[in-house]
Amino acid sequence: MTLDELRYRLFCRKGSTATLPPTSDAFVQHVKRANYQTLLWKMSHLSITEDRHIPKPQNNGWQMLDGSLAPIWTTKDSAPSEIVTFISCKCRTKCTNCQCAKNNLSCTDACGCQDCNNRQPKDVLDSDCSSDEDDET
Numbered sequence: 001m002t003l004d005e006l007r008y009r010l011f012c013r014k015g016s017t018a019t020l021p022p023t024s025d026a027f028v029q030h031v032k033r034a035n036y037q038t039l040l041w042k043m044s045h046l047s048i049t050e051d052r053h054i055p056k057p058q059n060n061g062w063q064m065l066d067g068s069l070a071p072i073w074t075t076k077d078s079a080p081s082e083i084v085t086f087i088s089c090k091c092r093t094k095c096t097n098c099q100c101a102k103n104n105l106s107c108t109d110a111c112g113c114q115d116c117n118n119r120q121p122k123d124v125l126d127s128d129c130s131s132d133e134d135d136e137t
Helices: 003-014 024-043
Strands: 062-065 068-071
Touching: 003 024
Parallel strands: none
Antiparallel strands: 062 068
């Protein structure tokens, strides 16, 4: 399972973004920064006059912003745009007056409803979040 799939499953179970792992892209950027810092530490014993090649931080998870180095947190969106503006309903049976329908959105796996006329076919992942509720991984 990828980090992105894990994020999706955890979001479906909990409905909160507070405890989600990083996206795959954010994780890659973090690893680049950590590797760059490790390289600097490994080279710290060398004197300035010795021949040492230090790569530019801009190729290693950093960027220049207003003349200062700043971390690149991610290069991709953390979720599809449909999910970023996501509204989930709290309906428990058929949706007749739900927030999703009021906002012209389809109900998704993160909504409380199970048997709903406002649902669309399986979306982001091939697996259904509701079937994972009893899994403990």
